[in-house]
Amino acid sequence: MQLGNAQQTISFETSEGYSVGDLLGQNGWITTPTGSNSYVENQSIINTAASDGEQSLRIAVDDRYGWQEESGPIIGGIYALTTPLSFKNTSVSFDVYIDDEIGNASTYRFGTVALSAGVYSTIVDFEFNGSIYVLANNGFIELSETWKVKTWYTIRMDITADTITYFINDTPVSESVLIGGEDLSIDEIRFVHDNYNLTGFALLDNLKINQTLSTGSSEMADFTHFYDKNSDILKLTSGTSAFESLKVYNNPGQAAMAVQLHSSEEQINLSGLQAGVYLVKVTMDGKSKTLKIVKQ
Secondary structure, X not given: OOOOOOEEEEOOOHHHOOOOEEOOOOOOEEEOEEEOOEEOOOEEEEOOOOOOOOOEEEEEOOOOOOOOOOOOOOEEEEEEEEEEEOOOOEEEEEEEEEXXXXXXXXXXXXXXXXXOOOEEEEEEEEOOOOEEEEEEOOEEEEEEEEOOOOOEEEEEEEEOOOEXXXXXXXXXXXXXXXXXXXXXXXXXXXXXXOOOOOOOEEEEEEEEEEOOOOOOOOOOOOEEEEEEOOOOEEEEXXXXXXXXXXXXXXXXXXXXXXXXXXXXXXXXXXXXXXXXXEEEEEEEOOEEEEEEEEEO
């Protein structure tokens, strides 16, 4: 089933054209290339465990190769979309299950890839030690949540024109801002590992891509802003509507400050922030705009 429509689900079921066995070549999926028209093995569709239905995708070690220490997680399943999907105003979710020995596990990665830019646009890393990291603003943020063995989790990434929010089991766990300019259209989906533990594996099921998030204009009414470096006061002035909220993110994207706003003229004290570069997301009329502030 190709992901070219506004909303699609892949549950790796027989009714979707998947069969138990090697993933390679099934409905647009391949496994990691190894050169000379060959691919890794042991990445397969199984019918012994699933979060939805009867079948799921299982990625596990190919013992013909060693630990991918330098390159990180690269062995597993790759889905090439026939038509790239807009990175913004998109929601991607999936169910994941890891059966491995924490502390001696492989690191497992789910990510969307922008081939035009040559980068991952989103990443969720399930580290060997039980930690979970997400990609935000070109850096990784460690979540306070951890993964447990033999437990299904639902992960979701909601991406709007200027914000990406990660969820675990419908609870938001990280939010970061996006600065426009680079084309991060989704060309590939990857579910991979670093080939460390011979006995561990991970399962993927119920993969959903939904582009029915609001696609209306994200532009907000014009307003002026001025940051006074001497007083550490950020002044916001709107000639039309009242401001609603302000969020400040550090580098690489961790929330550093959040303020509720109520008027068309606001003064926000930033003296509590350390010196550095910050992204400031201002919301008004349900729309938002991101500013860059350099605090000395």
